[in-house]
Amino acid sequence: MSGSPVVVSEDLAPAELVTRCRAALGEGARMQFMYAWFPEGPTAPELRYVLHPGSGCPPHIWRCRPGDDPPPSLATTAPLLSWYERETTDLCGVVFRDQPLPQPLVLLPGASADRPPLVPGPMPHLSYTPAPEDLPQLAGTTREDVQLLPFGPIRADVLESAQFAFLYAGEMILHYHPQLFFKHRGMEQRFAGLSPRLGVFLAERVSGIGSVAHALAYCHAVEAAADCEVPRRATWLRVLLAELERIYNHLHYLGHLCHTTTLKVGEAQGKYLEESAKQINSRVSGSRLLRGLVTPGGLRREPQLAGLAADLAQLESEFRRYTDRLAATTSHLDRLMTTGVLGRQLAFDQGATGPVARACGLDRDPRRDQSYGAYAELPLSIAIDERCDAYARQQVRIAEVFNSIDVIRVVLAGLPCGWLSTECRPPPRSEGLGWAETPRGTAYYAAHLDADGRLARVKIKSPSFSNWRVFPYTVHDSNMMDYAINEASFGLTVAGCAR
Amino acid sequence: MALKAILPWTLFGLTQGKVTTRWRGEGAEPGQAAFLGMPRFDPGRCQDHCRECADACLPGAITLVPGEGPERPTVDYGRCVVCQMCVEACPTGAFTLASDWAFGSGTRDDLVWTRAAASPRGVTLKREIRRVFGRSLHIRHVDAGSCNGCESELQALNNPYYNLHRLGAFFTASPRFADLLLVTGPVTYAMRGPLLEAFEAMPEPRFVMAAGTCAVSGGTNGGGCTCGSGLDGVLPVDMYLPGCPPNPPAIIHALLMLLQRVPQRVRGGQLVPLEPPTGEPRV
Numbered sequence: 001m002s003g004s005p006v007v008v009s010e011d012l013a014p015a016e017l018v019t020r021c022r023a024a025l026g027e028g029a030r031m032q033f034m035y036a037w038f039p040e041g042p043t044a045p046e047l048r049y050v051l052h053p054g055s056g057c058p059p060h061i062w063r064c065r066p067g068d069d070p071p072p073s074l075a076t077t078a079p080l081l082s083w084y085e086r087e088t089t090d091l092c093g094v095v096f097r098d099q100p101l102p103q104p105l106v107l108l109p110g111a112s113a114d115r116p117p118l119v120p121g122p123m124p125h126l127s128y129t130p131a132p133e134d135l136p137q138l139a140g141t142t143r144e145d146v147q148l149l150p151f152g153p154i155r156a157d158v159l160e161s162a163q164f165a166f167l168y169a170g171e172m173i174l175h176y177h178p179q180l181f182f183k184h185r186g187m188e189q190r191f192a193g194l195s196p197r198l199g200v201f202l203a204e205r206v207s208g209i210g211s212v213a214h215a216l217a218y219c220h221a222v223e224a225a226a227d228c229e230v231p232r233r234a235t236w237l238r239v240l241l242a243e244l245e246r247i248y249n250h251l252h253y254l255g256h257l258c259h260t261t262t263l264k265v266g267e268a269q270g271k272y273l274e275e276s277a278k279q280i281n282s283r284v285s286g287s288r289l290l291r292g293l294v295t296p297g298g299l300r301r302e303p304q305l306a307g308l309a310a311d312l313a314q315l316e317s318e319f320r321r322y323t324d325r326l327a328a329t330t331s332h333l334d335r336l337m338t339t340g341v342l343g344r345q346l347a348f349d350q351g352a353t354g355p356v357a358r359a360c361g362l363d364r365d366p367r368r369d370q371s372y373g374a375y376a377e378l379p380l381s382i383a384i385d386e387r388c389d390a391y392a393r394q395q396v397r398i399a400e401v402f403n404s405i406d407v408i409r410v411v412l413a414g415l416p417c418g419w420l421s422t423e424c425r426p427p428p429r430s431e432g433l434g435w436a437e438t439p440r441g442t443a444y445y446a447a448h449l450d451a452d453g454r455l456a457r458v459k460i461k462s463p464s465f466s467n468w469r470v471f472p473y474t475v476h477d478s479n480m481m482d483y484a485i486n487e488a489s490f491g492l493t494v495a496g497c498a499r
Numbered sequence: 500m501a502l503k504a505i506l507p508w509t510l511f512g513l514t515q516g517k518v519t520t521r522w523r524g525e526g527a528e529p530g531q532a533a534f535l536g537m538p539r540f541d542p543g544r545c546q547d548h549c550r551e552c553a554d555a556c557l558p559g560a561i562t563l564v565p566g567e568g569p570e571r572p573t574v575d576y577g578r579c580v581v582c583q584m585c586v587e588a589c590p591t592g593a594f595t596l597a598s599d600w601a602f603g604s605g606t607r608d609d610l611v612w613t614r615a616a617a618s619p620r621g622v623t624l625k626r627e628i629r630r631v632f633g634r635s636l637h638i639r640h641v642d643a644g645s646c647n648g649c650e651s652e653l654q655a656l657n658n659p660y661y662n663l664h665r666l667g668a669f670f671t672a673s674p675r676f677a678d679l680l681l682v683t684g685p686v687t688y689a690m691r692g693p694l695l696e697a698f699e700a701m702p703e704p705r706f707v708m709a710a711g712t713c714a715v716s717g718g719t720n721g722g723g724c725t726c727g728s729g730l731d732g733v734l735p736v737d738m739y740l741p742g743c744p745p746n747p748p749a750i751i752h753a754l755l756m757l758l759q760r761v762p763q764r765v766r767g768g769q770l771v772p773l774e775p776p777t778g779e780p781r782v
Binding site: 108111117123124126128130153154156158159160161182183184185186187189190194198201202205206208209211252255263264265266268271272274275278279282286287288289291292300304325328329493494495496 | 507508509515518530531532533534555557581583587596639640641644645646648651652653654655658659660661670688689690697718719723724725726744746
């Protein structure tokens with residue numbers, strides 16, 4: 001993969017995991033995600049832990065063969081790994097010793113598969129009899145003031161399906177429990193057996209409004225496996241597409257945030273600007289979601305760049321006028337400031353990523369820290385805000401839109417000549433790790449190829465999976481009136497989380 | 500104080516002018532320039548013993564069927580995710596890029612390419628729709644496992660550019676007020692139950708639209724042990740709208756078709772030329 005740091009990997013014995021994890025965290029490392037795959041048949045899983053030893057370092061991979069005994073859970077050492085372990089139990093059948101919350105995560109209560117879906121072999125049969133969620137015992141006859149409000153999975157307006165249980169007293173939310181996996185589509189299973197070239201179309205359809213970044217992270221993984229150098233022109237154009245994606249997403253975000261603070265004209269203007277950006281996308285790529293251009297080895301065809309500079313200048317001036325107006329609207333700002341405060345340590349420990357993490361003062365962005373593609377050559381500025389609230393999350397996104405426009409302008413001015421793609425054919429039994437910063441945070445893809453050079457296992461670590469884990473911590477002990485604003489300020493997708 | 504904050508927005512809104520597009524239902528809609536829809540298929544250009552397109556089609560929209568001579572491709576646009584790989588793979592130009600997006604159809608069969616496309620098949624919608632609903636439609640959307648791409652375009656319908664309300668169509672929160680169940684996604688095992696409950700809660704007459712390729716056929720994401728293959732066999736579908744995702748004008752076109760305010764454009768997997776305008780005012 002062009003310009004990317006080399007990934008370091010190392011074999012660990014199960015007994016070493018906890019001590020090594022503690023030591024790494026003590027030195028400032030952050031665990032990113034873990035998954036299991038089956039290189040040598042359905043009875044011998046191998047665990048993979050991906051971590052960043054420190055800012056600016058390439059990711060490390062720990063490989064671990066658990067053997068006959070259950071591997072130890074790292075959830076109490078690195079809390080963000082808890083969801084990954086539970087998912088691995090659901091989908092790969094690997095049980096972790098001392099996992100503090102062993103309930104299924106990805107499979108709904110009442111759902112069970114006759115064999116774990118990600119273990120190679122025949123298609124499992126899934127049976128499902130809906131069962132109630134396991135909620136804390138707060139409501140009941142002794143606490144008549146505490147009420148349970150289940151909301152969803154079908155919610156008002158045009159929204160993704162998810163179910164939220166609120167345990168509340170008056171306006172006060174005591175406990176909040178989201179069930180985010182009604183939409184679990186088994187996307188990781190769907191990659192198995194595909195040629196790497198066709199897999200990109202699945203990656204684009206994991207989280208539709210992150211199509212470019214998901215396709216990029218997937219292609220980076222495949223390109224790392226193939227040890228393929230993407231032509232420089234393609235890396236620059238990939239940046240252009242990724243930043244166009246950031247722009248339309250953040251414009252939608254602002255329109256939706258205004259909807260929750262009932263700023264009607266602000267909502268209409270935000271969504272109008274989003275529409276303008278999507279029409280720009282359509283002129284550039286033929287797809288309003290910028291699909292169908294990114295492919296392993298480069299791009300499939302030239303984007304149409306005529307008129308893009310002028311379109312962006314127009315968009316920027318309208319955006320500036322819009323955000324100036326937002327900055328002068330106290331009724332909007334009052335609802336954001338001090339709403340949904342996420343402490344920096346909590347954000348770090350529980351795995352917050354993207355604008356949500358940067359709005360807690362966590363200065364992390366793989367476009368700079370684990371730089372990929374052409375970003376090292378471009379004037380990237382990472383927006384950070386220390387205020388940790390909904391306002392900070394808005395401000396980070398506003399700054400990112402301006403920076404994305406600047407970056408695209410430089411891409412247009414200095415676009416290198418050359419080829420648009422190169423041969424990318426990962427050899428049999430190769431593997432690669434790829435990442436990209438989506439509008440919502442960092443997506444990782446790990447790709448493992450089989451003996452025929454087809455995809456054997458693809459792991460998707462999506463940013464919404466990370467941020468949905470963090471989000472409830474800002475809802476417990478908050479109030480109902482702020483909930484919608486807080487949720488909008490996180491800018492989450494359910495599809496990315498459920499996959 | 501509140502007035503001081505809100506008044507500038509009122510002025511801001513007024514100075515923005517009107518951005519809403521006119522809707523003529525005539526095919527070429529503003530703002531959709533360069534949008535790539537379903538690729539066009541010309542089997543006359545196919546060469547014998549070639550299966551490049553079928554091998555490049557992830558959702559299996561292109562399959563080879565035996566005919567009088569060697570096998571020939573057939574295209575089911577209900578499975579197409581507009582990735583345009585067939586255009587790239589075809590060595591003879593039998594598939595070409597096109598902006599054909601008005602692919603809403605009252606029957607599943609009309610999404611499959613057939614040579615005898617010109618036969619004017621009557622719209623098979625329930626005839627009472629116009630009598631009952633007049634020109635208005637209330638929609639309950641249910642996400643049955645989409646990637647959020649379809650939601651992104653459905654949400655766009657309410658932006659000032661498309662402004663769906665002016666056409667008499669509204670999204671409603673309760674299925675009890677809904678005339679149309681608009682479903683996205685391939686129907687996951689967990690959403691099947693809530694989807695059926697939403698349908699049961701709707702008063703009759705009620706209609707169902709499968710929006711997006713996932714809901715029409717499962718697309719790339721359907722199948723496996725956790726997903727169905729779209730709405731067929733789950734609910735009676737009155738309107739199929741493939742697209743990945745369908746762009747907002749395609750969704751508007753399908754909604755107006757349901758209200759019998761515009762004709763169906765797709766027959767046998769091809770867009771047919773519009774008939775000359777009749778005396779009836781459209782929108």
